[in-house]
Amino acid sequence: MPDYAKITVDGQTHEFPIVQGTDGNRSIDISGLKEKTGCWSYDQGFANTASCRSSITYLDGDQGILRYRGYPIEEIADKSTFVETAYLLINGQLPTKPQLSEYSRLFTKHANLHEGMKSFFLGYPSTGHPMAMLSAMVCALSAYYPELVKPNPTQEEIKITAIELLAKIRTIAACTYKKTIGEPFMYARADLEYVNNFLHMMFSTPTQEYSPDPAVVSALKTLLILHADHEQNCSTSTVRMVGSSWSNLFASVSAGICALWGPLHGGANQKVLEMLEQIHADGGNTDKYIEKAKDPANPFRLMGFGHRVYKNYDPRAKFIKKKADDLLNALGIHDPLLEIAVKLEEKVLKDSYFQERKLYPNVDFYSGIIYKAIGIPTDMFTVMFAIGRLPGWIAHWIELKENKDKIGRPRQIYTGEMVRHYVPIDQRK
Numbered sequence: 001m002p003d004y005a006k007i008t009v010d011g012q013t014h015e016f017p018i019v020q021g022t023d024g025n026r027s028i029d030i031s032g033l034k035e036k037t038g039c040w041s042y043d044q045g046f047a048n049t050a051s052c053r054s055s056i057t058y059l060d061g062d063q064g065i066l067r068y069r070g071y072p073i074e075e076i077a078d079k080s081t082f083v084e085t086a087y088l089l090i091n092g093q094l095p096t097k098p099q100l101s102e103y104s105r106l107f108t109k110h111a112n113l114h115e116g117m118k119s120f121f122l123g124y125p126s127t128g129h130p131m132a133m134l135s136a137m138v139c140a141l142s143a144y145y146p147e148l149v150k151p152n153p154t155q156e157e158i159k160i161t162a163i164e165l166l167a168k169i170r171t172i173a174a175c176t177y178k179k180t181i182g183e184p185f186m187y188a189r190a191d192l193e194y195v196n197n198f199l200h201m202m203f204s205t206p207t208q209e210y211s212p213d214p215a216v217v218s219a220l221k222t223l224l225i226l227h228a229d230h231e232q233n234c235s236t237s238t239v240r241m242v243g244s245s246w247s248n249l250f251a252s253v254s255a256g257i258c259a260l261w262g263p264l265h266g267g268a269n270q271k272v273l274e275m276l277e278q279i280h281a282d283g284g285n286t287d288k289y290i291e292k293a294k295d296p297a298n299p300f301r302l303m304g305f306g307h308r309v310y311k312n313y314d315p316r317a318k319f320i321k322k323k324a325d326d327l328l329n330a331l332g333i334h335d336p337l338l339e340i341a342v343k344l345e346e347k348v349l350k351d352s353y354f355q356e357r358k359l360y361p362n363v364d365f366y367s368g369i370i371y372k373a374i375g376i377p378t379d380m381f382t383v384m385f386a387i388g389r390l391p392g393w394i395a396h397w398i399e400l401k402e403n404k405d406k407i408g409r410p411r412q413i414y415t416g417e418m419v420r421h422y423v424p425i426d427q428r429k
């Protein structure tokens with residue numbers, strides 16, 4: 001097979017090298033396309049474009065395969081912890097025992113926020129969306145750690161910034177919740193590991209310590225791990241794009257949080273639960289909503305279905321569905337929304353509209369049922385996604401630096417007026 005592709009423009013043929021990943025996938029390297037052919041490439045939504053070289057996450061959407069640094073997601077979700085998964089994604093290797101205990105110790109050491117940051121929360125309206133607070137507060141960390149925001153930090157500075165961020169994001173998340181319910185902020189405890197500490201800051205009060213059911217800790221840990229990375233999705237590409245201008249890690253991640261918020265991306269988990277609640281309030285008539293989603297004249301979509309890359313069952317959704325079942329059983333909760341979700345999925349999988357378009361449940365479809373059972377309010381679901389996704393964002397930001405990637409700067413197909421001349425306001429019609 002030739003290791004180049006030929007592109008003919010205006011009768012002239014030009015060769016472009018084909019590069020191959022370790023997964024065997026081939027890409028045409030079109031660097032120099034404009035120079036050689038006089039044309040740019042056009043790929044709306046980057047659906048056919050590899051934007052970088054990456055060794056972090058392997059994803060095969062047709063087969064439903066997801067691996068972090070080569071390790072199958074099923075093994076990691078089953079056997080690892082969130083802190084260990086973060087170490088793996090960021091450092092490329094599973095940690096040794098001493099490395100892991102040092103990593104965990106640093107997370108606890110850096111968990112609490114600078115006292116000055118508390119005043120920010122006071123200024124937000126209690127109805128403010130937690131994602132707005134999260135992205136702003138993550139960016140605000142840049143102001144509190146100016147020594148960590150150099151354009152070209154050392155490896156040690158990057159390591160500390162990553163730990164500050166990983167440790168503090170759950171504290172910020174918990175503070176946004178406390179702010180909205182009007183309770184005092186809780187400090188992290190030195191004796192608790194990552195997930196338990198988050199639950200403590202969320203649900204303990206000065207007079208009552210929250211003691212979670214082990215099934216809650218296990219379900220939350222699994223969700224965070226399953227969200228930890230997903231190669232070049234919208235928010236990760238945003239982090240890489242912002243980082244490519246040498247913006248600091250806090251600012252780059254803050255931009256990623258904003259990208260995640262959208263309902264077509266991480267914001268879908270909130271929308272799924274709202275949709276299930278709406279179907280429930282409407283008498284549980286799933287057929288009605290399936291028909292609405294299939295109607296081309298109706299913009300309504302079944303939230304939690306479909307994926308740009310997975311054209312098969314999202315392996316994370318399978319795992320989460322089982323976890324949701326286990327958690328509700330362990331807590332003795334009967335949630336009619338789970339029944340609606342299962343019924344909806346069964347019908348969708350048999351429906352030719354969804355089959356033809358290869359639309360399967362995605363990671364967001366069942367996650368809201370777990371968050372709800374834990375007691376996390378609906379508008380915080382995407383915040384939970386952001387906590388989970390943080391190790392991936394950090395790993396990609398570091399990789400971008402290591403690969404010395406160029407600043408992101410796509411071209412466009414211009415569709416506007418070519419040239420017009422200014423008309424004074426009193427002469428305009």
Ligand code: ACO
Pocket residue numbers: 263264265266268293294300301302303304305306307308309357359362363364
């Ligand atoms: N419900 C109904 N129809 C759908 C859905 C859905 N959830 N998703 C896609 N379709 C249809 C589209 O209308 C389109 O139909 P057409 O070919 O007749 O025009 C076709 O399937 C292809 O859809 P696109 O929007 O072109 O697919 P794309 O890859 O651009 O979008 C996306 C993927 C955004 C995830 C889409 O499936 C969607 O909107 N899903 C609902 C939101 C959601 O769950 N997002 C979370 C994704 S996972 C994550 O980000 C963590």
